[in-house]
Amino acid sequence: MPDESAAADLVLLGGRVHTVDARDRVAEAVAVHGDKITRVGATEEVSPLVGPGTRVVRLDGRSVLPGINDSHLHGMWLGSMWPNLLMDQLAGTGGHSHEGPTRLETSDDRRRALLRTAELLSSFGITSYTEPGLGPGEDDGATGCFGSAALHDYAELAADGALKARVTALLLFGELDGRSSAAELLAGLRDFKPPADVPGRFHIAGVKIFADGIPPMQSAWTDRPYADGSHGALLVDGDSDAEREAALRAMIDAAHDAGHQIGVHATGDRTTRVVADAFAAALARDDRDARHYLIHGDLLSPQTLTVLAAARIGLNTQAGIPVATEPMLAAALGEDALRDAWPTRDALDAGVRLSLSSDAPVLTPDWRAGLAAAVTRRGLDGSVRGEAQRLAVAEALRAYTATPAWQDGAEDVKGTIEPGKVADLCVLDGDLYDVEPESLPSVPVRMTVLDGEVVYEI
Structure with a gap:
């Protein structure tokens, strides 16, 4: 003390x-x-x-x-895109160029992007963020923002005190928003050597897995059928739903048994249920305080929320996404799907540890906009979507500060203003x-x- x-x-x-x-x-x-x-x-x-x-x-x-903790933000990608945002491009708003980033080819390119992000985030009061997926699965990726070299750029800038934030990173052994396999993840866990942590500034906490896509693109794995009668599928390699599910469960088990925290991108109600059950089963074997969490969680049934709460599994979601995309989800899966869509209020009431984040550059990294969306559920067009899922201001603030500190395993260090x-x-x-x-x-x-x-x- x-x-x-x-x-x-x-x-x-x-x-x-x-x-x-x-x-x-x-x-x-x-x-x-x-x-x-x-x-x-x-x-x-x-x-x-x-x-x-x-x-x-x-x-x-x-x-x-307390310093704001954006617990799901693509820092290098944001620095290469800003002020362009993907959601603005989707909506045709924002007044900026709709061109994507040129590929970051060199370490100097990547570091310039990170330093740009550092300046931007400090202007928003953000002092911590999670970079959710960097590693060999993206070494040949189109943007150059997510490969394993980025981990070394982060570590070196953190050692120099240049990031202006505390950064937590997750390793990525598959493709960003794309396919992965149990074999690739097992090989990565065994063979990949990431850079060492920089105490207090850069920490590699675990592994990111992409389980499915998103409902508006009919690429989330759902119980409800899409308009064409399909149900989507997992992104994990396999010849059938059963094989892909078994592979996903094996990946979660392997990363858990290796001692990693795991964040899984899961949006469809079938995917969120399977991931929650797989997390709970892994945690039941050793009762480790692993801080696993589900990312996005577009569709979450009450039963799945119960599993998350009971097993101490976190939920990391973005309040700005429902206010922007609810009509697209309803068009893809029907109005009935909205009952289980982005249930932030229900999650808190069930006892789930809820973190709010931006997913920037999908949405703006300005947490003030995210907090406003969580409290009002009001979109840019003035429509209120999912009013029953509104949060109180104090609850939303906690989801940007204290609960992300829990996600980082650092609630004794940061997240609140206490001696x-x-x-x-x-x-x-x-x-x-x-x-x-x-x-x-x-x-x-x-x-x-x-x-x-x-x-x-x-």
Whole structure:
């Protein structure tokens, strides 16, 4: 623990400090010494830590949040695409070029993309993110954004302190949004040697698996039939549904037994059910606190949510996707499918650990837009979609801070504003609870603090 009586290096006074602790306490001030938070409380409790070398920031009612953790964001791809977003291209909005990125051929190309992302994310108050899938499965990929060389670029930039965020990565032994096989994953687990972690800045946590596609493209594996009578299929190699399911279960078992965390892209209701059952079975063998999680989860039955909650399996989803694509899902699978579509409210009520993320550059990495979408379920056209699945502001904030820290296995280190935790902070020029959620994206981020160092300020 840091010396709580030592003079602070940075003190923020006179605001609303949303701690996101177990009781969601709101304080007035926070003190930082070195890279740690040393005191949180009323202004008169924190002011005695101001010394001759302390920088004092008078908040004047501004709010302080834990550093935002975007728990599913393609950092290198985002840096090569920004300001273009895939969802804007799909909708024909955004006012930017609709061209995709040129291939990142060299280490210099990849590092420029990452440094561009570093600057962008710090301006949004994001201090942690997960890069969900880098590895040999994409060494010949079309963009150059997801191959194994990217892991080394990340590690070297992290060692230099250039990323301006803490990055968690998952290994990828298949194709991005494409096929994979149990044999390739087993070979990767056995033979691939990733770079070493950089403590506190870069950590390879486990493995990403693509189980299926997405419902609007009729590539998610579903119980309900699509309009043409098909049900989609798993992306895993196999000659039948049964063979592909067996291979997927074998991949999950192998990665679990190797000690990895596993994130599985799963969207169809048949896929999410199989993945949840496979996770639960693996966890039941050794009761390891593996922090496995299901990614996207477009269609989740109540029974699957029960399995996720009981087995301590996380759900990582994007609130902006339903407000943009619900009509496409209904067109593909019928209105009845909407009952189980993106059930964020139902997931929390069932006890599932819910993380919200951007999937940037699919959606904007601006978490303020994502939080607004989670709270309002309102799309750009003004329509509210899935109103019963709305979250409260405090719940959505937790899903961008404390719960992603749990996903990272770092809830004792970050995710809340409490003494002893790292000083990762986001300062807003206003308060989350004083503005209409639709207006939140217009509330500026004034300051971003990482490890006690101001990395962005206006």
